[in-house]
Amino acid sequence: MKKVLLAPLLCLAVLLMAARPFAEVELIKKRVLSERVEILIPKGFEVMSEQQMDFLYAKAQSRPSVIYTNTSHASLSFSYTDNTADQDMVDMYAANFMKTYRKQYSDAQFFSDGVKEINGRKVGYIEMMKPELGHQVYQLIFFTDIEGRLLMCTFSCPDRQKPEWESVAKQVMSSLRSNS
Template sequence: MKKALLTAPVICLMLLLMAARPFAEVELVKKRVLSERVEILIPKGFEVMSEQQMDFNYAKSQSRPSVIYTNSNEASISFSYTDNTADQDMIGMYQDNFYKIYAKQFKEAKWFNHGVKEINGRQVGYLELMKPELGHEVYQLIFFTDVEGKLLMCTFTCADRQKPEWENVAKQIMGSFKANG
C-alpha cells in the first residue's frame, strides 16, 4: 500500500517535469544577407523562399520583401531593404510611427512590447505583437534599423500556437543583427 501511495506522487512529478521541459533547442547559423550588408543568425534548416512562392504569397501585397527564409511555411524571417532614408537618429521616430500605424491598422492586436534597443552598437527599433492575418492569429517580431542610409525591416512570423517554440528564437535572431559597413 505504501508503495502505491509513493508511486502516484512520483508519477505526477515526472509528468509535470516532462510538461515543463523546454522545446527542443533550435540551432542557429550565421548568414550574410542582402549582398553581404547584414550578418544575422537564422535557424538551421531555413531556406530562401523561391521566387515563385514569393510571387504567390505577395501577389496582392503592395510591397514584397527582398528575401525570405522559411522552414516550409511554419515560421519565416523576411528582410525588406526599403528606399526610405534612414540613419541612427531616425530609428526612434520610425519606431513611434510604426507603432501608431500598426496599433491603428490592427486594433485587436495583442501587444507584447515595442521600443528601441541598442544591438551590437546600433539603435534597432522593434514591435512585438500577435495580430490577425488571413483568419488566424500570427506572432510577429518586427525589427528595423538603418543600413547604408536606407531602412532595413526584418520580420519574424509564426502561427500563434507556435509562439512558445519560436519567441525566444526570434529574439535571439534580433539580438544577433550586425550591419556590415
C-alpha cells in the same frame, strides 16, 4: 500485472515529454542582402523561392527582399526599403510604426516596442500577435538603417508556435549586425 504497470508508466512518460522545454533551436550565422547584414538564422531555414514569394505577395503593394522559412510556417523576412534612414531616424520610425500598427491592427495584442542598442546600432522593434487569414500570428518586427536606407525584418509564426519561437526571434534580433 504487466498491464497494470504499463498504463501508469505510459502516463508518466507522456507527462514528462509534455513538461520538458522545447528543444533548443540551433542558429547559424548568415550574411544577407548582398553581405550588408550579418544575422543568426535558425538552422533548417531556407530561402523562399521567387515563385512562392510571387504567390504569397501577389496582391501586396510590396514584398520582402528575401524570406527564410521552414516547413512549419515560421519565417524571417528582410525588406530593404527605399526609405531614407540613419541612426538619428530610428526613434522616429519606431514611434511612427507603433502608431500606424496600433491603428491598422486595432484588434492585435501588443507585447512590447521600443528602441534597443544592438551591436552598437539603434534597432527599433514591435512585438505583437495579430489576426491574419483567420488565425493569430506572432510577429517580432525589427528595423534599423543600413547604408542610408531602412531595413525591416519580421520574424513570424503561428500563435500556437509562439512558445517555441519567441526566444529564438529575440536571439535573431539581438544578433543583427551591419557590415557597412
